[in-house]
Amino acid sequence: MRALVWTAVGRMEIKDVPKPIPQPGWVVMRVKYTGVCGSDIGGFLGKNELRRPPLIMGHEFTGIVEEAGPGVPKEYIGRLFTVNPIIGCGHCRYCRSGLKNLCVMRKIIGIDYPGAYAEYVAVPVDNLYPVSDPVKGALAEPLATSLRAVRLSGVSLGDSVLVIGAGPVGSLAIKLLNIGGIKDITAIDINANRLEWARRWGASKTLSTTGEEALKTIRELYPEGFDAVIDAVGSTDTRRLAINTVRRGGRVVFVGLHDNETSIPGNLIVRGEIEIKGSFSYTDEDFRRAVNIIESGLLDPREGWVDIRPLEKGQETFTELAGTETKYVKIMLTPGE
Numbered sequence: 534m535r536a537l538v539w540t541a542v543g544r545m546e547i548k549d550v551p552k553p554i555p556q557p558g559w560v561v562m563r564v565k566y567t568g569v570c571g572s573d574i575g576g577f578l579g580k581n582e583l584r585r586p587p588l589i590m591g592h593e594f595t596g597i598v599e600e601a602g603p604g605v606p607k608e609y610i611g612r613l614f615t616v617n618p619i620i621g622c623g624h625c626r627y628c629r630s631g632l633k634n635l636c637v638m639r640k641i642i643g644i645d646y647p648g649a650y651a652e653y654v655a656v657p658v659d660n661l662y663p664v665s666d667p668v669k670g671a672l673a674e675p676l677a678t679s680l681r682a683v684r685l686s687g688v689s690l691g692d693s694v695l696v697i698g699a700g701p702v703g704s705l706a707i708k709l710l711n712i713g714g715i716k717d718i719t720a721i722d723i724n725a726n727r728l729e730w731a732r733r734w735g736a737s738k739t740l741s742t743t744g745e746e747a748l749k750t751i752r753e754l755y756p757e758g759f760d761a762v763i764d765a766v767g768s769t770d771t772r773r774l775a776i777n778t779v780r781r782g783g784r785v786v787f788v789g790l791h792d793n794e795t796s797i798p799g800n801l802i803v804r805g806e807i808e809i810k811g812s813f814s815y816t817d818e819d820f821r822r823a824v825n826i827i828e829s830g831l832l833d834p835r836e837g838w839v840d841i842r843p844l845e846k847g848q849e850t851f852t853e854l855a856g857t858e859t860k861y862v863k864i865m866l867t868p869g870e
């Protein structure tokens with residue numbers, strides 16, 4: 534089968550690789566659409582310690598089940614599904630309490646197993662979620678990531694929220710906040726196209742500055758600070774900005790993973806009793822809710838924020854997304870429509 538393989542830092546190549554064979558409890562799907570994730574871009578650039586080449590990445594996808602492994606009912610064959618790509622061990626304290634995103638033994642399709650930038654992908658049947666639209670369904674995974682960050686921010690009606698970074702995770706967080714009735718949303722990004730989508734999706738204010746300049750503007754607009762701040766970037770600059778702009782007793786959610794180590798104003802956290810919460814991927818419950826929101830028709834990719842390209846455009850797509858100019862919130866690759 535054809536697959537887009539990440540062969541070295543900065544290099545994506547179309548290769549002919551063996552088609553997967555379904556193991557017991559697994560299925561093989563014919564891939565429809567696979568979203569390109571910021572974490573894949575981090576891998577491509579050699580900045581993600583979990584990913585090692587050669588690797589078929591791709592963990593945001595839909596496909597049609599074509600083969601069922603031993604123990605899987607044949608009824609699955611021919612149906613369209615999206616996939617939760619996280620596979621927990623099933624036995625540890627985290628898996629047992631519904632937090633398989635924290636499982637130490639967890640494996641991820643597209644990182645530990647071959648992913649969906651290919652004609653076919655193998656996945657456990659337990660990770661399938663039926664969907665009605667192959668493009669919308671491929672948005673369930675990034676939406677679930679944003680949904681967890683929004684849930685952990687603890688916001689409620691009437692709160693003010695700052696979202697730093699209007700890439701897929703930040704933009705979808707804005708959309709979810711808006712759906713949830715939060716109207717006082719400020720978005721920061723250096724990409725003007727993405728700020729435009731942030732505005733359309735519910736950001737009442739947008740800022741295209743960073744660092745000290747952004748801090749100065751925010752202090753004028755929100756002298757007390759925001760009730761909650763979601764940092765969907767994760768650099769030293771943005772983590773500091775988040776802590777410096779949240780109100781005393783407010784909550785900061787770190788969901789971006791740009792820099793491994795960053796320095797943060799510790800005494801401000803102590804004196805302001807600021808809560809800081811990490812948010813990593815999603816639980817099964819977050820994923821279920823994300824699928825439910827998509828099936829409710831609350832996201833419309835036909836608005837023009839999703840671009841669909843053939844797998845063969847992998848190299849140029851990854852290069853485009855590694856820059857700051859892209860016009861799209863999400864780009865998807867397909868092995869053939």
Ligand SMILES: [Zn+2]
Pocket residue numbers: 570571572592593674675
């Ligand atoms: Zn992702």
Ligand SMILES: [Zn+2]
Pocket residue numbers: 621622623624625626627628629633636637638639
């Ligand atoms: Zn586990």
